[in-house]
Amino acid sequence: MNNLVKELKTTIKDLLARKGRSFLTILGIIIGVAGVIIIISLGSGAQSLVLGQITKLGSNLVGVLPGKSNENGPPTAVFGVQIKTLTLSDINAIKDKGNVPNATDVAAFVSGNVTIIAGKESVDTSFTATDGSYVRVQNTEMTKGTFFSDEEGNSGANVIVLGYDVAQNLFPNGGEIGSVVKIKIPNNNPAAGDVSGSVPFRVIGVQKKLGTVAFQNQDDQVFIPFSVGQRQILGIDYVQFARIKVNDGANVKSTMEDVKRVLREQHRIHDAENDDFFVRDLADAIKLLTSITDTLRVFLGLMAGISLVVGGIGIMNIMLVTVSERTREIGLRKAIGATRKNIRNQFLFEAILLTFTGGVLGILFGILVSYLVALGARFAGYDWAFIISPFAVILAVSVSILTGIVFGLYPALKAARMDPIVALRYE
């Protein structure tokens, strides 16, 4: 043990005597390990960000979308296909307490892109047409005014709630509440011929600043009552999706079954195989997202792992050069009593020490970069968590040591097998 420590000390001295080359030798390992750390950290950060945003909505929400999808696949609507099988009468059937007893609120949605005009100002934004219950389903908060009531939502009053940024753009000087804005009817509205080119709305509220969620600016949108948006603006008669708030998290699964039963009755479907809708809770969404981000992380981690192997090959090359450069030294060491094992250990130690140092530097560098990214993301308004998993650190250190053993062994054995006389005569 005493000698092992001494050998290690000698190796450290040797490596420090060649600082420049030692650093270049381990650069590949530094980059590889830093890559692993950064990818795992950013992956965890992004995952927690998205999951945090989803759970912020509340875990007792159930979503209903038209079209069939398999259990874990993405919704059909993701691909831009409009499916018209979900209708207002379906929503009303779900709202019926006798059908779905545990649903406290149901909000139907349609959405699209429109131009809003207020005086001389005009803004292109997206609108969401929904029920007054939205405010309870989504836990929305207002900075000015109120959201429209259930009555206003049901009667189709021409009232509008502005997102924070939209309000800022249309009313740079304030005074939104009570003002009238106009929404231009999009050209693709099949009913456009029957109504005038724009619909006036009275502003009754401005939403609190929300920032960006899932890569969408939540402040760049407006809300109008469901029937106005559906009929007058879009000129359609179907529902794009609906969200249902359940009275208790424990009742989510039974409520999903209730909703499915109601919709099958509505659509006269007898076999679940033929469902033309699907019902999903947040647990499903979280499972789906987690599986996507996990796959992505494993994939990127593997890429970083490959760069570690490349770094290891770099170590092997330099170690082979070092061994042949130090042939005379090896000969001398053997002449004064070094055994094969001594020589093998010397070069193996050197390789492991190099990769270990590379691993530690890589971890520090990776943590620094991950931290800077987290700072940047927070600066940009994301609720980004800076996560360094101890697992990733342990993995990086063990892989870098393993790299040293694997790629240092061949040069070390080559050195150990040298014939002392040949080595001493080597020029």
Next chain:
Amino acid sequence: MLIELKNIIKNYVNGDVVTRVLRGINLRIEEGEFVAIMGPSGSGKSTLMHTIGFLDRPTSGAYLFDGENTENFTDDELAKIRNNRIGFVFQSFNLLPRTSVLDNVMLPLLYSGTKISYENRAKKALEAVGLGERMDYMSNQISGGQKQRVAIARALVCDPKVIFADEPTGNLDSKSGATVMNILEKLNKDGRTIILVTHDMQVALHANRIVTIRDGEIISDVLVPEKDRVHSKEVKEDE
């Protein structure tokens, strides 16, 4: 008897060509002797020294070291003998570069497994060659003569019975060479066996016995009369 070679044969085989380097060497060296091995290039004197110094194994023949037959010794056992029972001094010094004088001298102790303080022994060995005050110098900061003295200290540090010196003055000027020979003489006087390989008669005459080898065979083995022996005085090096 410290060293006893019985009909040592060494052949190098290269494809179909067999080179007979040592053709039946018989040699006995007593403890405390100062033997010079002489011979022209290619005579086999280096191979003979490598064989006696356990750097190489003979093709056939018996080698008794300190009464033990070494024929069946493992590589590790031979490494152990090289480590603490013999010491080597080479023509080209072979010090580790970028390493201090003290660390160079301590190197054999690293492989010895001894628990005695490395530093004290290394310092003592350096004092024995008159370099006690240079131990913190880097090996490339000292002169050739000093390098060879460091190499002698390194050979001494494990307190071996025999020191092998392969052309120890070959790369040195006459003053430094004289100092090195003076040190070897002193070590011999203290009872250590010295085996010296050289082709320089003036150097060989420091020994009390000269073995001449040619074409792999010993052609003469003579004792040097005391009156013919050369003794080097310690020369003050002015660096």
